Amino acid sequence: MARFIVSPSPHISGGESVPRLMYGVIISLLPAFGVSVFYFGIGMLIITTVSVLSCILFEYLIQKYILKVRPSHLDGSAVLTGLLLAFCLPTNIPFWMVIIGALAAIGIGKMTFGGLGNNIFNPALVGRVFLFISFPVAMTSWPEPGQWMQYTDAATGATPLAVMKEGIATRPAGEILSELPSFLQLFLGNMKGSSGEVAAFALLIGMCYMLYRKIITWHIPVSILGTVFLFTGILWLVNPDRFASPVFHLLTGGLMLGAIYMATDYVTSPMTGRGMLIYGAGIGIVTVLIRIFGAYPEGVQFAILIFNGFTPLLNKYIKPVRFGKEVAHG
Amino acid sequence: MKLKTFAMGGVHPPENKLSAGVRIRDLSLPEMVVIPVSQHLGAPSKVIVERGEQVKTGQLIARAEGFVSTNIHASVSGKVTKVDVFPDPSGYRRLAVQIKVEGDEWMETIDRSDTLVEEITLEAEEIRKRIVEAGIVGLGGATFPTHVKLTTPRGKKAEYLVVNGVECEPYLTADHALMMERSEALLAGIRIMMKGLGVEKAILGIENNKPDAIEKMREITRGTGIRVAGLKVKYPQGGEKQLVKAVLNREVPSGGLPIDVGVVVFNVGTVHAAYEAVQKNRPLIDRVVTITGKSLARPSNFRVRIGTPVAHLIEETGGLPEDTAKVINGGPMMGKALSTLDVPVVKGTSGIVLIRDGEARRNVVIQCIRCGKCMQVCPMGLEPYLLMNLSEKEMFERMESERVLDCIECGSCSYTCPSSRPLLDYIRLGKAEVNKIVRSRKAV
Numbered sequence: 001m002a003r004f005i006v007s008p009s010p011h012i013s014g015g016e017s018v019p020r021l022m023y024g025v026i027i028s029l030l031p032a033f034g035v036s037v038f039y040f041g042i043g044m045l046i047i048t049t050v051s052v053l054s055c056i057l058f059e060y061l062i063q064k065y066i067l068k069v070r071p072s073h074l075d076g077s078a079v080l081t082g083l084l085l086a087f088c089l090p091t092n093i094p095f096w097m098v099i100i101g102a103l104a105a106i107g108i109g110k111m112t113f114g115g116l117g118n119n120i121f122n123p124a125l126v127g128r129v130f131l132f133i134s135f136p137v138a139m140t141s142w143p144e145p146g147q148w149m150q151y152t153d154a155a156t157g158a159t160p161l162a163v164m165k166e167g168i169a170t171r172p173a174g175e176i177l178s179e180l181p182s183f184l185q186l187f188l189g190n191m192k193g194s195s196g197e198v199a200a201f202a203l204l205i206g207m208c209y210m211l212y213r214k215i216i217t218w219h220i221p222v223s224i225l226g227t228v229f230l231f232t233g234i235l236w237l238v239n240p241d242r243f244a245s246p247v248f249h250l251l252t253g254g255l256m257l258g259a260i261y262m263a264t265d266y267v268t269s270p271m272t273g274r275g276m277l278i279y280g281a282g283i284g285i286v287t288v289l290i291r292i293f294g295a296y297p298e299g300v301q302f303a304i305l306i307f308n309g310f311t312p313l314l315n316k317y318i319k320p321v322r323f324g325k326e327v328a329h330g
Numbered sequence: 331m332k333l334k335t336f337a338m339g340g341v342h343p344p345e346n347k348l349s350a351g352v353r354i355r356d357l358s359l360p361e362m363v364v365i366p367v368s369q370h371l372g373a374p375s376k377v378i379v380e381r382g383e384q385v386k387t388g389q390l391i392a393r394a395e396g397f398v399s400t401n402i403h404a405s406v407s408g409k410v411t412k413v414d415v416f417p418d419p420s421g422y423r424r425l426a427v428q429i430k431v432e433g434d435e436w437m438e439t440i441d442r443s444d445t446l447v448e449e450i451t452l453e454a455e456e457i458r459k460r461i462v463e464a465g466i467v468g469l470g471g472a473t474f475p476t477h478v479k480l481t482t483p484r485g486k487k488a489e490y491l492v493v494n495g496v497e498c499e500p501y502l503t504a505d506h507a508l509m510m511e512r513s514e515a516l517l518a519g520i521r522i523m524m525k526g527l528g529v530e531k532a533i534l535g536i537e538n539n540k541p542d543a544i545e546k547m548r549e550i551t552r553g554t555g556i557r558v559a560g561l562k563v564k565y566p567q568g569g570e571k572q573l574v575k576a577v578l579n580r581e582v583p584s585g586g587l588p589i590d591v592g593v594v595v596f597n598v599g600t601v602h603a604a605y606e607a608v609q610k611n612r613p614l615i616d617r618v619v620t621i622t623g624k625s626l627a628r629p630s631n632f633r634v635r636i637g638t639p640v641a642h643l644i645e646e647t648g649g650l651p652e653d654t655a656k657v658i659n660g661g662p663m664m665g666k667a668l669s670t671l672d673v674p675v676v677k678g679t680s681g682i683v684l685i686r687d688g689e690a691r692r693n694v695v696i697q698c699i700r701c702g703k704c705m706q707v708c709p710m711g712l713e714p715y716l717l718m719n720l721s722e723k724e725m726f727e728r729m730e731s732e733r734v735l736d737c738i739e740c741g742s743c744s745y746t747c748p749s750s751r752p753l754l755d756y757i758r759l760g761k762a763e764v765n766k767i768v769r770s771r772k773a774v
Contacts, residue, residue: 005655005690006421006669008755010741011662012343012500012689016748018699072696117697117749217706271702271713315700322711322733323338323571324584 018116021266022076024215028206029083029261035189035199036091041148043091044195050095052082054102062111069115077116081105084124084261087196088254088301089131092143092154097135104130121308122268125301132301142192159193160186161253164244165297172241177248186251197257200250207260216264219276224259225250227284235292243292255287258300268308275311275318282307333538335562336572339709341742342564343663345539349503349622349629354511356633357646359431363406363637365391366418366426369676370467371474372398377427383410388437388613391427394462400475401465405615405635408432419640419659419666419673426674429637440612446514447609450522457526457608464607465614465677469599470494470505470568471660473678476604479594480526489592491524491532492577493601495547496561496568498537499661502681504618505598507631509536509543512602513550519605520556526604527594532556533577534598537563565663566740570595572709584736599680619643619675623684625651634675640682641671655690658683663741693750704743704753710736714743714753721760726767729760735768737761 036044060073085105089098105127113119132139140162143154158166160180167176181191189199197203210216233246249255254262263269263283270279283303290299368374375392379385385404392402404427412428436442452460458480466476482488497505509516524532534551536544538560548558559577566572571582573595580591588595596604599617606612615636622629627648634643640657644650650671658665659673662683675682704714712733720729734757743753 004657004667004669006667007656007692008758009658009660009662009664009666009739010745010754011656011658011665011667011683011685012745013693013750014341014343014745016703016746017693017750018696018748021699021701021748075696115697117699266699266701271700271705271715320705320708320711320713321338322584323575323709323736324581324586 019076021215022080024213025080025210025261026076026083028209028215029087029196031202031205032087032196032199033083035202036087036195039145039189039198040091040143040195041150043143043151043154046095046151047089047091047093047098047195048083048086050098051086051089051102052079054099055079055082055085055106058103058106059111062107063115067111067115072116075116078106081110081123085127087257087261088124088128088194090139090142091195092141092150092152092156093131093138094152097131097138100134101127101131117267119267120312121305122262122265125262125305129301129305144192145190145198157192159253159297160191160248161291161297164248165291168242168244173244174240177244183247183251186248191252193252194254194257197254200256203256203260217273217276219273220264220269220280221259223277223280224263224284224287225255227281228255228288231285231288232292249288249291253291253298254300258283258304262300263304263307268311270311270314270318272315272318272320275314278318279307279311279314282310333560333562334576335564336567336575336709338711339707339742340564340566340572341707341745343500343745345563346500346624347503347506347539348501348624349620349631350506352503352507352630354507354618354631354633357635357638357643359406359434359635360638360642362411362428362430362639363635364416364426364428364639364674365402365405365637366416366424366674366676367392367402368418368424369402369473369636369678370400371472372396372400374425375399375402377413377425379410379413379427381410381413384408385410385429386435386437388440388615390613394465398475398478400467401463401613403465403613403615404429405637406431407435417670417673419668419676419679421666421669441610442612446518448514448518450518450525450608452608454526454528457522460608460611461526461604464603464612466600466603466607467614467677468597469603469617469677469680470597471664471678471680476596476600479596480523482527482589486589487592488527488529488589488594489531490578490594491520491527491529492574492588492593492595493520493532493534493598494568494570494573494595495534495536495543495598496573497540498563498565498568499663499665499680501622501683502620502661503622504620504631504680506540506543508598508602508618509540509547513546515605516547516598516602517550517554517556518609519601522604522608523596523601529594530555534558535561535567535573535577537561537567539563565742566709566738569709569738569740571738584733614677617677617679619679620681621647622681623651623654623686625653625686626684627651636677637674639671640668640673640675643675643682644671644684651684651686653686654684655687656685658685663745664739692752695751696749698749698751701748703746703748707742707746709740709742710738712737714757715751717760718751718753718756721756724763726760726763730764730767734761734764
């Protein structure tokens with residue numbers, strides 16, 4: 001007699017898997033990676049390779065020898081963390097610092113909480129902030145684009161955001177803006193900054209791909225970018241000399257990378273649409289507060305980490321809209 | 331024209347309608363039939379025949395016990411060989427009547443001709459009576475006794491009849507075939523149901539992957555006031571609540587029934603069976619069943635006598651393919667896996683789907699990555715990941731307040747989960763516990 005498999009319904013699966021989703025995000029990062037190699041050349045290749053390989057290695061070692069579980073280092077999530085970490089570092093950073101960043105990202109950011117699915121904070125950002133605090137000089141000297149063969153020896157300078165922050169106390173914003181690359185150049189990523197954050201257009205292409213593949217929904221990127229645009233727009237309308245234009249804020253710093261990739265990390269972002277909108281708006285507001293009123297020129301990383309911390313609360317209190325609102329009395 | 335659909339959640343599995351367009355044929359009679367007395371939701375029927383008795387096709391063999399129960403008839407003529415427990419498609423051994431087939435002699439009262447009887451002479455009360463007598467249940471799969479739905483509860487008013495021609499389960503094509511080949515009878519059936527319910531308005535919902543059926547039904551319902559709604563393909567649109575939302579934009583309240591918003595929903599198969607019961611005096615002794623699978627030689631739509639062994643059905647379509655790993659009674663999203671082919675086709679069997687090796691096994695379960703996809707696809711706006719966690723931790727009171735009883739068990743969450751988590755399995759477990767709690771609360 002034939003033996004059949006008996007299990008409860010559903011009997012078919014949609015074929016979605018964690019590796020498919022992770023590698024989907026990785027594919028969507030390829031345009032931004034390409035642009036970054038175009039601007040920063042060999043430095044980008046070195047830090048990306050080191051970061052990705054160290055993340056995979058640390059994930060494997062920690063799972064195998066410390067947690068003693070079956071390593072899942074090739075499920076795509078460690079590769080993705082490695083890529084995103086590299087994307088938010090300057091390309092002239094010494095490679096051993098990248099390794100330390102990867103250890104912080106995977107070890108502290110992810111594995112201490114129990115691995116994929118349990119971490120509260122975005123691992124790549126944990127790695128970045130760890131490096132930012134440990135090596136403030138290396139993390140704030142940004143190579144000029146176009147030095148393909150220079151790695152740690154590349155000529156450096158300040159990011160447009162830092163230039164703006166520095167100058168705006170004494171000079172009108174418009175005057176500073178005229179000395180910086182044009183909006184078109186900023187959109188194309190021709191500026192000093194973290195390796196993968198510079199090219200807004202490439203990141204937007206990646207976002208379209210992820211939306212098309214239904215890897216992410218529009219809620220988080222749109223709410224973050226929209227809030228930043230609105231908030232800085234209002235300030236700019238009130239006093240255009242004292243505050244930079246909202247377009248400048250959208251195109252500079254890590255905003256695009258943060259809004260599209262860092263804040264949309266499944267594990268650390270809310271699950272309902274409404275939760276995502278609150279989370280995104282919160283990130284937008286805190287980003288602007290830090291950029292304009294805080295000590296640092298850039299605030300996206302802190303804003304996202306702060307709201308990562310609110311995610312469990314948002315998941316608990318923001319419920320999806322239920323079907324059939326009122327309860328029938330029978 | 332913009333296609334309608336329900337607003338919340340839903341998935342779109344590959345349709346795999348392999349037997350679409352295959353004409354309905356009468357399946358040959360098996361040697362033996364086994365007719366369970368519990369083929370419907372509600373109390374099992376009481377057997378009124380004895381071992382050794384000769385029965386005719388269409389003869390009553392088990393009587394309804396109470397209001398929520400149904401009559402059951404002999405689907406073949408022959409000798410009752412056993413009244414005993416037999417395995418049924420739900421996996422349990424339950425009381426059934428076994429009949430050895432001898433010829434095919436029908437009750438004289440049944441009109442077996444092909445003539446279409448359009449004129450409805452009976453009044454609503456008599457229509458209901460005929461349906462009670464004929465043992466009609468919901469043929470979409472839920473098998474709820476039809477006469478119960480035809481009896482509008484006090485204080486409620488039926489305004490619309492919604493006929494379910496959605497057939498949103500992958501693979502299944504029985505309803506599609508019925509709409510194509512029996513459209514006139516179906517139209518008469520819709521009118522009968524409208525009269526039985528006392529409603530003026532009826533809507534037939536059909537998904538857009540059956541454009542021929544939409545066109546055909548539109549053509550024959552022209553000028554009748556019956557509306558045919560073309561729907562965007564989305565699972566589980568065949569769920570009552572989703573269908574009512576799609577065609578009328580009315581939301582059935584939590585814990586309620588479509589009648590709470592003035593709607594009664596019947597499947598096209600049910601409506602067709604009602605036509606035969608009322609106009610032809612024919613009890614529910616057979617139904618259209620899709621038998622299909624990617625390796626099956628001839629995926630088909632058969633008119634099958636109730637009680638026919640599944641094995642017989644498969645033989646008639648070219649035999650069981652070597653690579654069959656799972657046999658499903660019903661569709662792949664909500665059907666039940668069979669452990670043996672030695673079970674009968676029952677009133678609720680809309681199809682038999684054979685799943686090949688490779689596709690039948692579940693993937694390895696990994697951690698939840700909190701992607702929220704289960705919530706995005708839940709058509710009831712629930713949080714499947716949370717319900718599963720609560721079920722694992724046996725926090726049943728909390729499950730109730732998170733509205734687990736709203737779950738329609740469509741399986742969209744498990745289907746979608748990238749971590750292959752058995753969400754619906756755990757939700758079902760918890761739901762059963764919550765139901766127990768609710769019952770004991772009522773008993774106090």
